[in-house]
Amino acid sequence: MTRDEIKDVILEIIQDIDEDSEIENLDADKPLRDQLDLDSMDFLDIVMELRKRYQLQIPEADYPELASLTSCVNYLEPRLKEV
Amino acid sequence: MGSYDQVIIGGGLSGLAAGIRLARFGYKVLILEKHAIPGGLNSYYFRQGRLLETGLHAMTNFAPPESKAAPLNRLFRQLKLSRKKFSTHQQLRSTIYFSDNYSLSFSNDLGLLSSEVERVFPESIDRFTALVELVRSHDPFVNRPWISAKDRLRDLLDNERLMNMLLWPLMMYGNCNEHDMDFDQFVIMFQSVYLEGFFRPAGTIKDFLEMLLDHYRSLGGEIRFRAPVKHFRIRDEQVDTVVLESGEEIGCGQVISTAGYPATLQFMTSNQHPVEADKYSGRMSFVEIINVLPVACRKTLRSDETIIFYNLDEPFDYRRPDQAVNVNCGVICFPENFHDLEVGSEFQLRVTHPANYDIWKSFGPDEYAEQKKLWTVRSSAVVGEIIGNYRQKVVYQDVFTPITIEKFTGKANGAIYGSPIKLKDGTTSIANLFVAGTDQGYLGIVGAMLSGVTMVNNHIFEQN
Numbered sequence: 032m033t034r035d036e037i038k039d040v041i042l043e044i045i046q047d048i049d050e051d052s053e054i055e056n057l058d059a060d061k062p063l064r065d066q067l068d069l070d071s072m073d074f075l076d077i078v079m080e081l082r083k084r085y086q087l088q089i090p091e092a093d094y095p096e097l098a099s100l101t102s103c104v105n106y107l108e109p110r111l112k113e114v
Numbered sequence: 115m116g117s118y119d120q121v122i123i124g125g126g127l128s129g130l131a132a133g134i135r136l137a138r139f140g141y142k143v144l145i146l147e148k149h150a151i152p153g154g155l156n157s158y159y160f161r162q163g164r165l166l167e168t169g170l171h172a173m174t175n176f177a178p179p180e181s182k183a184a185p186l187n188r189l190f191r192q193l194k195l196s197r198k199k200f201s202t203h204q205q206l207r208s209t210i211y212f213s214d215n216y217s218l219s220f221s222n223d224l225g226l227l228s229s230e231v232e233r234v235f236p237e238s239i240d241r242f243t244a245l246v247e248l249v250r251s252h253d254p255f256v257n258r259p260w261i262s263a264k265d266r267l268r269d270l271l272d273n274e275r276l277m278n279m280l281l282w283p284l285m286m287y288g289n290c291n292e293h294d295m296d297f298d299q300f301v302i303m304f305q306s307v308y309l310e311g312f313f314r315p316a317g318t319i320k321d322f323l324e325m326l327l328d329h330y331r332s333l334g335g336e337i338r339f340r341a342p343v344k345h346f347r348i349r350d351e352q353v354d355t356v357v358l359e360s361g362e363e364i365g366c367g368q369v370i371s372t373a374g375y376p377a378t379l380q381f382m383t384s385n386q387h388p389v390e391a392d393k394y395s396g397r398m399s400f401v402e403i404i405n406v407l408p409v410a411c412r413k414t415l416r417s418d419e420t421i422i423f424y425n426l427d428e429p430f431d432y433r434r435p436d437q438a439v440n441v442n443c444g445v446i447c448f449p450e451n452f453h454d455l456e457v458g459s460e461f462q463l464r465v466t467h468p469a470n471y472d473i474w475k476s477f478g479p480d481e482y483a484e485q486k487k488l489w490t491v492r493s494s495a496v497v498g499e500i501i502g503n504y505r506q507k508v509v510y511q512d513v514f515t516p517i518t519i520e521k522f523t524g525k526a527n528g529a530i531y532g533s534p535i536k537l538k539d540g541t542t543s544i545a546n547l548f549v550a551g552t553d554q555g556y557l558g559i560v561g562a563m564l565s566g567v568t569m570v571n572n573h574i575f576e577q578n
Contacts, residue, residue: 049182049191068182072192076569079139091576 117365124372126154132566137335271431288557396529
């Protein structure tokens with residue numbers, strides 16, 4: 032997947048978790064949690080959805096890598112290269 | 115022999131929530147329910163063409179859809195259910211009644227309770243306000259040892275009667291301990307009842323359960339009714355197989371039991387250590403009387419509140435009574451008294467009192483039936499003093515005792531709020547066995563469901 036495709040997947044997952052989330056105005060470099068009212072339970076859903084869709088295991092120690100949209104893409108790019 | 119990633123024991127609200135959560139992310143999951151219908155404590159039955167609900171007086175934790183961080187809305191997101199399509203009816207108002215002079219009303223607007231505290235206990239309003247601030251900022255989900263809520267509240271409120279009045283509804287709606295409650299539990303309950311408040315879903319508990327069940331099945335989850343568990347087969351310190359009463363064997367990767375810790379221990383040990391199970395059985399159980407009344411007699415009764423929590427005992431004490439039932443305290447609930455519910459030709463009056471399991475258990479069949487009648491009459495005499503006499507007008511009546519509760523919910527000793535010894539993190543001595551539901555300290559319907567969700571998140575998703 033390209034960086035743009037990965038970004039779209041993340042946004043789609045977020046929209047799926049909370050239909051009211053305002054993804055249009057997201058600052059890609061700022062923490063998602065602050066901008067979207069996500070709590071740790073919602074955050075787990077992003078991890079679970081990636082696991083379900085791409086059989087990608089993200090260890091808990093790596094969760095901080097998913098903080099912002101940009102850091103998500105950076106983290107996932109090598110891992111979803113073949114998808 | 116079928117085999118599943120997870121087997122969930124119990125199709126009550128915590129089991130259904132855990133099942134939905136697992137099925138949503140593609141796990142192969144099976145719920146085993148021993149009865150013919152789901153719901154566990156919060157279920158329903160039919161008598162003379164009427165649908166009667168068990169358990170549910172009201173749901174706690176009311177929050178409008180836009181309060182994203184509220185437990186109710188977090189729960190809906192976790193289960194991938196639309197909160198906007200879930201139509202709710204808020205309570206009218208409820209009252210804590212100790213006497214005509216000591217009576218406090220509350221609603222889903224904290225302002226009412228605050229003004230009532232100021233009216234009845236003007237000397238304590240500042241301390242009450244400080245307590246509310248403390249409850250708002252206190253995180254009750256940190257794992258702490260048991261702290262006496264009464265000790266903390268004596269210190270914070272310095273008003274024994276106000277303390278007891280505030281404690282009473284919270285204890286009746288979810289305290290497994292006698293006399294006192296854990297302070298964290300108090301905070302959870304205070305938030306759920308006084309800060310968020312009572313509501314009920316549109317429709318019946320049957321509709322609510324069917325909505326959950328349809329959702330679970332649409333995600334690929336399986337459920338089997340009339341499938342009581344006999345025991346677990348344990349190999350290499352893991353539950354390897356769940357054996358049903360029918361003898362059927364079901365292979366499992368992990369097990370979540372919502373049957374309560376005493377029952378779960380018995381599945382583990384095949385009755386070898388009943389003493390150990392006894393240690394985890396709670397002592398607080400209840401009698402509930404469901405009265406159906408013609409709508410015409412509403413105007414002759416005090417019937418404009420949703421719930422009245424009354425206590426006439428002095429001193430107040432939340433405990434297992436020495437008699438079969440203590441009718442001097444209880445909960446009077448009008449399940450139709452929520453905003454914007456349609457009025458039918460009949461209405462219900464449900465009355466709940468603390469009861470003594472051992473005494474009910476000791477009765478033979480004839481005496482049991484006699485005692486039900488006797489205590490129903492005594493109950494209506496005391497409740498009639500508060501809301502007006504209704505006994506002659508009852509068109510249908512049914513009574514649950516601690517024995518009924520034990521039979522239909524599997525809760526040892528009919529202790530609906532479970533064991534005083536809470537397994538907060540849900541782990542057991544067996545690595546792939548977890549418990550969820552009332553024996554974990556979560557309370558009410560929203561709490562039970564969040565418990566199922568949290569156990570799946572913490573022990574299955576985070577570990578796999």
